[in-house]
Amino acid sequence: MTTAGEPWQRLDVRLVYQALIRVALSLPLGVVGVTVGDDPVWPLVAGSCAGVLGALSTLVTWRTTRFRITGEQVEMHTGWLARRHRIVARDRIRTVDVSARLLQRVLRLRTVHIGSGDPGASFDLNGLRERQAAGLQLELMPGATPDRDPGEGTAIARFRHAWIPLNVISPWSVFAVAGPVFALHWALRPFGVDLFGAARGLLGGPLPGWAVAVALVVAYLAGTAVRAGAFIVENWGFTLLRDGGALVTRRGLLTTRTVQRADRRIRGIALDEPLLWRWLQLTRTRVLSTGQGAGGEAAVSDILPRTRLAEARELAPRILPDGARPLEAVLRRHPRGALTRRLGLALYGPALASGAGLLFTLSGAIPGRWWLLPLALIPVTVPLAVVAYRSLGHTVSGDYVVVRTGVFHRRTVALQRRAVIGWTASQSIFQRWGGRMTVGIPTGAGARHYEAPDMSVRQAVTFLTETAGALGPESP
Amino acid sequence: MLWRTIQAILWGAGVLGVLTAIYGYAEVTRPWIGPVLLVAGVLYAVNITIMPTWRYRVHRWEATDDAVYALTGWLTRRWQVVPVSRIQSIDTEIGPLQRRLGLATISVTTASSEGKITIEGVGTATAEEAVDRLRRITAATAGDAT
Numbered sequence: 115m116t117t118a119g120e121p122w123q124r125l126d127v128r129l130v131y132q133a134l135i136r137v138a139l140s141l142p143l144g145v146v147g148v149t150v151g152d153d154p155v156w157p158l159v160a161g162s163c164a165g166v167l168g169a170l171s172t173l174v175t176w177r178t179t180r181f182r183i184t185g186e187q188v189e190m191h192t193g194w195l196a197r198r199h200r201i202v203a204r205d206r207i208r209t210v211d212v213s214a215r216l217l218q219r220v221l222r223l224r225t226v227h228i229g230s231g232d233p234g235a236s237f238d239l240n241g242l243r244e245r246q247a248a249g250l251q252l253e254l255m256p257g258a259t260p261d262r263d264p265g266e267g268t269a270i271a272r273f274r275h276a277w278i279p280l281n282v283i284s285p286w287s288v289f290a291v292a293g294p295v296f297a298l299h300w301a302l303r304p305f306g307v308d309l310f311g312a313a314r315g316l317l318g319g320p321l322p323g324w325a326v327a328v329a330l331v332v333a334y335l336a337g338t339a340v341r342a343g344a345f346i347v348e349n350w351g352f353t354l355l356r357d358g359g360a361l362v363t364r365r366g367l368l369t370t371r372t373v374q375r376a377d378r379r380i381r382g383i384a385l386d387e388p389l390l391w392r393w394l395q396l397t398r399t400r401v402l403s404t405g406q407g408a409g410g411e412a413a414v415s416d417i418l419p420r421t422r423l424a425e426a427r428e429l430a431p432r433i434l435p436d437g438a439r440p441l442e443a444v445l446r447r448h449p450r451g452a453l454t455r456r457l458g459l460a461l462y463g464p465a466l467a468s469g470a471g472l473l474f475t476l477s478g479a480i481p482g483r484w485w486l487l488p489l490a491l492i493p494v495t496v497p498l499a500v501v502a503y504r505s506l507g508h509t510v511s512g513d514y515v516v517v518r519t520g521v522f523h524r525r526t527v528a529l530q531r532r533a534v535i536g537w538t539a540s541q542s543i544f545q546r547w548g549g550r551m552t553v554g555i556p557t558g559a560g561a562r563h564y565e566a567p568d569m570s571v572r573q574a575v576t577f578l579t580e581t582a583g584a585l586g587p588e589s590p
Numbered sequence: 591m592l593w594r595t596i597q598a599i600l601w602g603a604g605v606l607g608v609l610t611a612i613y614g615y616a617e618v619t620r621p622w623i624g625p626v627l628l629v630a631g632v633l634y635a636v637n638i639t640i641m642p643t644w645r646y647r648v649h650r651w652e653a654t655d656d657a658v659y660a661l662t663g664w665l666t667r668r669w670q671v672v673p674v675s676r677i678q679s680i681d682t683e684i685g686p687l688q689r690r691l692g693l694a695t696i697s698v699t700t701a702s703s704e705g706k707i708t709i710e711g712v713g714t715a716t717a718e719e720a721v722d723r724l725r726r727i728t729a730a731t732a733g734d735a736t
Contacts, residue, residue, distance in 0.1 A: 473625035477624045477625050535672070535700045536676060536702075536705040537669075537671045538671075538705070539669045540663070540667060540668040542665060542666040543665050543666070554704060556700060556702035557701075557702055557705075558700075558701030562701075562702040562703060563702055
C-alpha cells in the first residue's frame with residue numbers, strides 16, 4: 115500500500131459528446147413515432163425513451179466515476195444515488211477486454227472491461243481514450259504486449275484456419291438468420307408492411323413445402339456464414355503463450371481481449387466432446403483453476419477454441435504447468451452393472467412417464483391415447499444409454515485424477531490430486547444390490563464437484579485409496 | 591428420530607393441505623391435481639412411517655484428528671469424508687423445534703458446496719464438545735482450503 119497517493123483518474127470528456135449525439139439521434143425518432151400515424155408507434159417511442167435514458171445514465175457515469183490503479187489493487191468509485199466503491203487485488207485480475215461500439219469508434223473511445231473471473235468483482239470503464247485504454251491493458255497485463263514477439267518456446271498455440279469450420283458448424287445456425295428476420299417482421303408490422311404476407315404473395319397462395327425447405331437451407335448456409343464471420347472477428351490473431359508463470363491469451367479484431375491465468379491457480383484440464391460432432395472429434399478445452407465462481411466467466415476457463423481431439427491432447431501438456439499428460443491415460447472401465455442400470459433407466463423412464471400420463475388420462479385431464487407417446491422415445495433412449503455407459507471411465511495417473519462421463523457431452527476431467535478436498539460416495543438401493551457406488555470429488559477448482567458414477571465397490575475403494583495418497587496436512 | 595418424524599408430518603400436512611385446498615376450491619384443476627394428490631398421499635405415508643426410523647439406523651458420524659466422516663441417507667446412502675486440512679468453517683445451528691428436543695445440527699464447510707457435511711440431530715452437549723474439538727484441531731493444522 116505504498117502508492118496510496120496515486121491520483122484518481124476519470125473517464126474521458128468525449129463521453130459527454132457521445133451522450134449528446136445519442137440524445138440528438140433518439141429525439142427525432144420519438145417525434146416521428148408520435149406524429150407518423152394516428153396512434154403513436156410504441157416501439158419507436160420506447161426506443162427513443164431508452165436512448166435518452168441511456169444517454170442520461172452515461173452522463174451520470176461520467177460525472178461520478180473515478181478509478182485508480184495502485185501497486186497492489188484496482189479501485190473504482192462510481193454511482194450517483196447508490197454509491198459504490200470497489201477494490202480488487204491486481205493478482206486476482208484475469209481478463210482485460212478493450213472494445214468499442216460504432217459510435218464510440220467514431221469518437222475514438224474505448225470500453226475497458228477488467229474481469230476477475232467472478233462477475234461480482236469486475237470493472238467496466240466505459241469511455242476511455244484509445245491510447246489510455248491500450249496503456250491500461252498493457253499495465254495490467256504486461257505479458258500481453260502485442261509488440262513483443264514471444265520466443266517460439268513460449269508460444270503454445272496460434273490461430274489456425276483449420277479451426278474455422280470446427281467452430282462454425284452448429285445445428286442452430288438457422289437461428290442466426292431466422293431470428294433477425296422475425297425481428298424485422300415484427301418491427302415492420304406497425305408500418306403496415308407484412309414480410310411473410312409479401313413472400314406468400316410472391317409465390318402465389320400458401321407456401322409449398324419445397325419453398326420452406328429451400329428457405330431453411332438458405333438460412334442455414336447464411337447463418338453458417340454469419341457465424342464464421344463472428345468467429346473470425348472474435349478470434350483474429352489468437353495466441354496462447356506462457357509468460358512469467360501465467361498462461362496468456364490474446365485475440366480479437368474489433369474487441370481485443372487478453373486473458374491471463376496464473377500457473378499456481380491451475381488445478382487441471384478438462385475436455386468436452388459434444389455427441390453430435392463426435393465423428394469430427396470436435397473438442398472444447400478448459401482449464402480448471404481456483405479462485406473463480408463455479409459458473410465462472412466462460413472466457414476465463416475456455417483456453418482454446420473448439421479443436422480436434424488430437425490437437426487438444428497434444429497441446430494439453432504444454433498448457434498444464436507441470437507438463438503431465440493425464441488425458442492420455444488409459445481409463446478403467448466401469449462394471450457391466452452400470453450398463454444394465456442405464457438400459458433399465460432408458461426403459462422404465464419412458465414407462466414411468468407413460469404411467470403418469472395414464473393416470474391423468476383416467477382422471478380426464480389428457481384426452482385419447484396421448485399417454486402412449488413417451489414409449490415412442492425408447493428407440494432413442496436405448497442407444498443413448500449405451501453411449502452413456504461407453505463414456506464412463508476413471509483412473510489415477512501420476513498427480514492427476516481422471517474421470518470421464520456424459521451423454522450429450524462427453525467430459526474428460528483431469529484434476530490434480532492436491533485439489534481434491536474430500537470424498538463422497540453414494541449408493542442407491544439398486545446400486546447396493548449390484549455392488550456399485552457413485553464417487554463424487556468435491557474440489558475448489560472448476561465446476562466444484564466431479565462425479566464418477568457406478569464404479570464397482572472394489573474399484574471405488576482402490577480409487578479412493580489412490581487419491582488419498584495426496585491427503586494429509588501438507589498444503590497445496 | 592422424533593424430530594424427523596415431526597418434521598415429516600409437518601411437511602406432509604403442509605403440502606397435502608395446500609393441494610387439497612386447491613382441489614376443493616378450483617374445480618377446473620381437479621383432473622390434474624387428483625392423481626398428484628393420490629401419489630403424494632402414498633409417498634408421504636411411507637415418508638412419515640418408515641423414513642425416520644430407517645434414517646436413524648443408518649446415520650453415523652465421526653470426527654477424528656485427520657478427517658470428519660459422515661454417513662447419511664436411507665434409500666440412497668451417502669458417505670462423506672472431509673480432511674481436517676480442507677475445512678473452511680464449522681457451524682452449529684439449533685432451530686426452534688430442535689431446541690425443544692435438545693438437538694443441534696453441525697455443518698462442516700469446504701471450498702466446494704458439494705463437499706459440505708451436515709450432521710443433523712446431534713445432542714446439544716455432544717455437538718458442543720465435537721465442535722470445540724474440531725475447532726482446536728483445525729486451528730492446529732496448517733492447511734489451505736483449496
